[in-house]
Amino acid sequence: MTTIDPLTAPAIAFPVEPAEEAPIVRLVEPDGSLTAAADDYELDVELARTLYQEMARARRLDTEALSLQRQGELSLWLESRGQEAAQIGSSVALRPTDTIFPSYREHGIGLSRGLPPEAILAQWRGVSHSGWADDHPAHMHITSLVLGTQTLHAVGYAAGIALDDTDEIVAVYFGDGAASEGEVNEALNWAAASSLPVLFVVQNNQWAISTPTSLQMGSPLHRRAAGFGIPSYHVDGNDALAVHLVTSLAAERVRAGNGPALVEARTYRLGGHSSSDDPKRYRNESDVAEWKERDPLVRLERLLRADGTPDDWFRGVDESLEELALEIRRSCRALTASDFDTLFDNVYSEPHPVMERERQEFRRLTGTEVAR
Amino acid sequence: MSATVTDTPAADVSAIRTLTLGGALNAGLTDAMRHDDSVVLLGEDVGTLGGVFRVTAGLRDEFGPRRVVDTPLAEAGIVGTAIGMALRGYRPVCEIQFDGFVYPAFNQIVSQLAKLRARSGGHLKFPVVIRIPVGGGIGAVEHHSESNEAYFAHTAGLRVVSCSNPDDAYHMLRQAIECDDPVIFYEPKRRYWDKAEVTRQPSLPLSSAQVVREGDDCTLVSHGPTVATAIAASDAAAEDGYSVGVVDLRSISPLDVDTLRAQASRSGRMVVVHEAPTFFGLGAEVAAAVTEACFYELESPVLRVGSFNMPYPALKVEDEFLPDVDRVLDAVDRALAY
Numbered sequence: 048m049t050t051i052d053p054l055t056a057p058a059i060a061f062p063v064e065p066a067e068e069a070p071i072v073r074l075v076e077p078d079g080s081l082t083a084a085a086d087d088y089e090l091d092v093e094l095a096r097t098l099y100q101e102m103a104r105a106r107r108l109d110t111e112a113l114s115l116q117r118q119g120e121l122s123l124w125l126e127s128r129g130q131e132a133a134q135i136g137s138s139v140a141l142r143p144t145d146t147i148f149p150s151y152r153e154h155g156i157g158l159s160r161g162l163p164p165e166a167i168l169a170q171w172r173g174v175s176h177s178g179w180a181d182d183h184p185a186h187m188h189i190t191s192l193v194l195g196t197q198t199l200h201a202v203g204y205a206a207g208i209a210l211d212d213t214d215e216i217v218a219v220y221f222g223d224g225a226a227s228e229g230e231v232n233e234a235l236n237w238a239a240a241s242s243l244p245v246l247f248v249v250q251n252n253q254w255a256i257s258t259p260t261s262l263q264m265g266s267p268l269h270r271r272a273a274g275f276g277i278p279s280y281h282v283d284g285n286d287a288l289a290v291h292l293v294t295s296l297a298a299e300r301v302r303a304g305n306g307p308a309l310v311e312a313r314t315y316r317l318g319g320h321s322s323s324d325d326p327k328r329y330r331n332e333s334d335v336a337e338w339k340e341r342d343p344l345v346r347l348e349r350l351l352r353a354d355g356t357p358d359d360w361f362r363g364v365d366e367s368l369e370e371l372a373l374e375i376r377r378s379c380r381a382l383t384a385s386d387f388d389t390l391f392d393n394v395y396s397e398p399h400p401v402m403e404r405e406r407q408e409f410r411r412l413t414g415t416e417v418a419r
Numbered sequence: 420m421s422a423t424v425t426d427t428p429a430a431d432v433s434a435i436r437t438l439t440l441g442g443a444l445n446a447g448l449t450d451a452m453r454h455d456d457s458v459v460l461l462g463e464d465v466g467t468l469g470g471v472f473r474v475t476a477g478l479r480d481e482f483g484p485r486r487v488v489d490t491p492l493a494e495a496g497i498v499g500t501a502i503g504m505a506l507r508g509y510r511p512v513c514e515i516q517f518d519g520f521v522y523p524a525f526n527q528i529v530s531q532l533a534k535l536r537a538r539s540g541g542h543l544k545f546p547v548v549i550r551i552p553v554g555g556g557i558g559a560v561e562h563h564s565e566s567n568e569a570y571f572a573h574t575a576g577l578r579v580v581s582c583s584n585p586d587d588a589y590h591m592l593r594q595a596i597e598c599d600d601p602v603i604f605y606e607p608k609r610r611y612w613d614k615a616e617v618t619r620q621p622s623l624p625l626s627s628a629q630v631v632r633e634g635d636d637c638t639l640v641s642h643g644p645t646v647a648t649a650i651a652a653s654d655a656a657a658e659d660g661y662s663v664g665v666v667d668l669r670s671i672s673p674l675d676v677d678t679l680r681a682q683a684s685r686s687g688r689m690v691v692v693h694e695a696p697t698f699f700g701l702g703a704e705v706a707a708a709v710t711e712a713c714f715y716e717l718e719s720p721v722l723r724v725g726s727f728n729m730p731y732p733a734l735k736v737e738d739e740f741l742p743d744v745d746r747v748l749d750a751v752d753r754a755l756a757y
Contacts, residue, residue, distance in 0.1 A: 181542065191531075196530065206504055207503065207508065208507065211507070236491055236493070385540070393536060396598075400675075
């Protein structure tokens with residue numbers, strides 16, 4: 048076998064090299080000032096306030112839910128603190144009629160789209176596997192816990208939209224960890240090959256439970272999208288206005304019939320993966336402290352205050368958050384599981400002899416056969 | 420693979436026709452798509468080529484590439500996308516090219532398609548059909564001859580059916596497409612070219628077994644490709660003076676236990692025949708269900724005839740792997756000896 052020296056190999060045989068990380072889109076610095084790149088950016092104060100309000104609600108939901116878990120009212124909670132700008136900044140940029148396929152951490156998006164707290168908490172309290180139905184005006188599919196599976200459902204839903212010839216789009220959320228799943232890559236490829244109206248929103252929070260992004264992939268996600276033929280945006284996921292801007296651009300591009308697009312929002316999960324996680328076992332406190340300095344909510348508050356939004360307005364938001372917290376606690380405690388007997392109805396749509404036989408057996412075992 | 424169904428006639432539900440099993444499936448798909456605009460086909464090579472077994476031949480010409488979709492080569496993608504289309508109100512019919520290629524889609528079938536209705540508290544429905552050419556006996560290379568019905572029958576939320584003849588192929592496919600639940604639809608690939616009459620109306624609901632013939636001494640229970648084997652064994656036994664019945668299960672999940680109990684009670688002996696390995700297979704479930712249902716009517720244990728518990732062997736020795744008439748008759752003899 049001959050050994051080829053790469054230095055003397057003919058120049059025509061050049062490899063296509065993978066590309067480095069692309070520059071990140073950022074409008075607001077962590078101290079709340081506008082970046083130099085935002086020179087000709089016109090601040091929409093109403094939008095900034097809306098984003099702040101929705102992010103604050105998401106933060107409060109996360110805080111209350113974690114407390115409820117510690118009190119034994121929830122069995123598990125998937126934490127989202129630190130990712131509010133990536134989630135709300137992107138979802139608010141969509142039309143309310145665009146359909147969202149979430150992973151399992153996008154509680155704030157659900158709240159922002161009108162899901163009541165009990166709908167979001169039901170699964171984590173353990174009373175059901177989903178607290179809302181797909182026909183809820185929130186236009187949000189139920190959660191997917193097997194990572195990445197929802198990306199293909201989003202592609203299929205988008206194929207339906209294409210057949211229906213409407214201008215809706217689908218936004219599907221997943222993370223840096225799920226991006227390693229084969230099904231996510233099938234979804235990216237399929238959406239690109241079929242030119243479907245799908246917006247892929249990756250929250251790169253840098254940790255898949257304890258596994259850092261560096262062990263997860265060899266090329267940045269926004270670069271991987273290009274390999275599929277999908278244009279992408281690399282945005283500071285802790286800058287709500289920047290996320291909103293690039294998502295708006297990406298969504299309109301998708302809506303115009305140009306096929307899918309991808310937004311990689313670089314963010315950081317400030318809490319654990321879930322209420323059962325112990326992130327101190329795998330990451331440095333100094334890293335966390337550094338990212339706390341880039342807190343998306345604090346950043347937006349600094350911007351708004353510097354721009355002249357008065358104390359009164361923030362007090363009003365805080366008061367509404369207290370009301371929200373009361374509602375979260377009250378509605379959580381009121382959630383109860385449905386009667387076991389009804390579960391036999393939910394497995395199949397049409398009559399099924401095994402379901403009927405087993406229901407009768409359940410009733411016999413529990414002595415409920417006569418009462419019904 | 421040189422599998423061609425060239426004599427596929429245009430579908431015509433108004434008349435009784437003689438069709439191959441593959442042709443009957445083609446007619447079933449055609450009629451379903453004419454009847455309901457929400458029916459769409461997804462699969463590898465189903466469009467321009469008409470599928471490797473030509474079951475979808477001609478459909479792209481009639482219904483166009485938007486409803487007869489040549490998909491990327493991605494089985495999880497086919498089923499996952501079908502789930503999304505069902506959420507949008509469509510009724511997708513997926514083709515998995517060969518039985519052994521379904522495993523990349525296992526997660527989407529078992530964790531998603533099967534569970535989503537229950538997960539949604541009964542709010543969602545998934546009228547998705549997954550067609551799978553199944554079984555061996557066609558001299559194929561590995562991964563092209565498997566019988567994997569037990570995996571899917573063990574999953575709540577799925578219906579699993581298996582056709583053995585052209586009439587069932589047509590009507591069961593129509594019924595599966597009209598069913599609001601996900602259906603794994605097995606097609607016996609070595610019977611694709613068998614010809615028989617297709618009647619105008621289905622004779623049974625999708626979940627019912629068919630009593631092909633009643634028996635007084637023993638009853639054979641089978642499905643899909645081995646129904647013909649069971650019928651041949653019954654014919655041979657008749658020559659020796661034994662009355663051996665044949666039940667075509669048609670539906671594997673749910674199992675038609677009422678029909679099984681009636682036939683087992685009648686003959687007192689039952690032998691289950693399938694291509695899949697017997698270990699942890701369909702035969703075990705049939706045996707348990709029948710034993711629980713009519714223990715005192717049985718003259719012998721329910722016996723199983725299947726293949727051996729090994730990966731499907733190379734094609735030159737597959738005849739020794741698959742159950743044949745002699746192995747079925749051997750089991751009938753053993754049952755009669757009790």
